[in-house]
Amino acid sequence: MDVTSPTSGAQAGPVRAPNTADDTAAAKTSGDFEMFLKLLTTQIRNQDPMEPADSTEYTAQLATFSNVEQAVQTNDLLKSMITRFDSQQATSAANFIGMEVRHEGPVAHDGTSNVLHTAIKPAADRAELVVVDGLGNEVGRYAIDPDAESIGWPSAAQAGSVPPGLYDLHVDSWAGDLQLDRTPVAHYASVSEVVLGDDGTEIVLKGGVRLPMSDMQSIRAAQ
Structure with a gap:
């Protein structure tokens, strides 16, 4: 049975839009288009009337002009479509605020125990929960039941020695003397906000953890 700390008073946070490189790229493409147009018109205006440019050359230049124009229009259309899609996705994800999401990202420890869902290899006869702090330092290693599907962390005995903060957790396991593949642990965390990140919609979880959609x-009502 999944057990988590109850959440109360969950409020919808804002949906924010990020600063991305899209505007810079669009401005550069538009600038290239305008520069090409100026060069072409200057060439036509200053050509020698007695020896005008070859019509084939003009045709090639006009074809290039057309390609540049289409590239600008395509870029604007794609940008509009992406913006519209991200906005729709963020609006939909806003319904998750106040609910709980299961994921394998960092655990925000606030002094209470978290329920961790393990995926230990069936062949394992020994397993340890490994705790890594935000600086990448291993700060704890605890023997756990290799047959357990969920465990509590920190335990009552460990709680006082674990300061609040973000932690990355995983399980190391062995079959005899053979170390098996490292496995992640999943847990539930409450959603406080939805933002538009550089790579799309992200949800902000307890402790400030940002998680791509x-x-x-899984997602569930707050427990």
């Missing part, structure tokens, strides 16, 4: 495993 694609990393969600």
Whole structure:
């Protein structure tokens, strides 16, 4: 049975739009288009009337002009479509605020125990929960039941020795003397906000953890 700390008073946070490189790229393409137009008109205006440019050359230049124009229009259309899609996705994701999402990202420890869902290899006869702090330092390693589907962390005995903060957790396991593949642990965290990140819609979880929508495993009502 999944057990998590109850959440209360959940309020919808704002949906924010990020600063991306899209505007810079669009401005550069538009600038290239305008520069090409100025060069072409200057060439036509200053050509020698007695020896005008070859019509084939003009045809090639006009074809290039057309390609540049289409590139600008295509870029604007794609930008508009992406913006519209991200906005729709963020609006839809705003319904998750106040709910709980299961994921394998960092655990925000606030002094209470978290329920972790393990995926230990069936062949394992020994397993350890490994705790890594935000600086990448291993700060704890605890023997756990290799047959357990969920565990509590920190335990009552460990709680006082674990300061609040973000932690990355995983399980190391062995079959005899053979170390098996490292496995992640999943847990539920409450959603406080939805933002438009550089790579699309992200949800902000307890403790400030930002999670791409694609990393969600499941979502449920707050427990």
